[in-house]
Amino acid sequence: MEYDELIAKATNDNVDILEVSFKGKAKGYYSDGVIAIDNKIETNTEKKCILAEELGHFYTSTGDILDNSILSKKKESIARRWACEKLITLSHLTSAFKDGITNKSDLANYLDVTPHFLDLTLEYYKRRYGTHVKLNNYIIFFEPNLGILKLL
Known part of the structure; x- marks a missing residue:
């Protein structure tokens, strides 16, 4: 938004x-x-x-x-x-992954949010979902670092 x-x-x-x-x-x-x-x-x-x-x-x-x-x-x-x-929805995170975004600085730019807001959001999702969450054909990892894995 x-x-x-x-x-x-x-x-x-x-x-x-x-x-x-x-x-x-x-x-x-x-x-x-x-x-x-x-x-x-x-x-x-x-x-x-x-x-x-x-x-x-x-x-x-x-x-x-x-x-x-x-x-x-x-x-x-x-x-x-x-x-x-x-x-920042979980779908936004998987879209960024699909578009080749690989680091948090680029992710903040891609999502048009501040790095601080991105960190707050990722911390919130980690508290809400734990270390990872499955969304459609993806697993979004919040620990040890943000990462996204596409399932086959």
């Missing part, structure tokens, strides 16, 4: 998106139907990753999660999982 597609999805669901100047390390916030994205983010790729997670809050979370409670951390994790599943 591209940045413009995420914006269209948000707009369709009555979520306003603003680009504003942030102080500190935060790059995005969601509250009450409004997503704010730091306007100092230079690439649409990074904006897309931030926007996807903030949309994850809209679709999965309610209430204030700015504190450091266990519930807040759980809501953050749920929103991040939503973003991971929207931007």
Whole structure:
């Protein structure tokens, strides 16, 4: 899903998106139907990753999660999982393999996500599926390194 597609999805669901100047390390916030994205983010790729997670809050979370409670951390994790599943599906990984992508740097470029977001997604899938998962005629390995094997 591209940045413009995420914006269209948000707009369709009555979520306003603003680009504003942030102080500190935060790059995005969601509250009450409004997503704010730091306007100092230079690439649409990074904006897309931030926007996807903030949309994850809209679709999965309610209430204030700015504190450091266990519930807040759980809501953050749920929103991040939503973003991971929207931007990088298992089918995307097998498509990259079919197209000859062989390393994580090229994979991040191919999927148009940041290397950090790719790592978060692969870690999420590893927690969800374990060391590997079978998808159609492929086995996707998450350990010891990302790898894909086509079954005969």
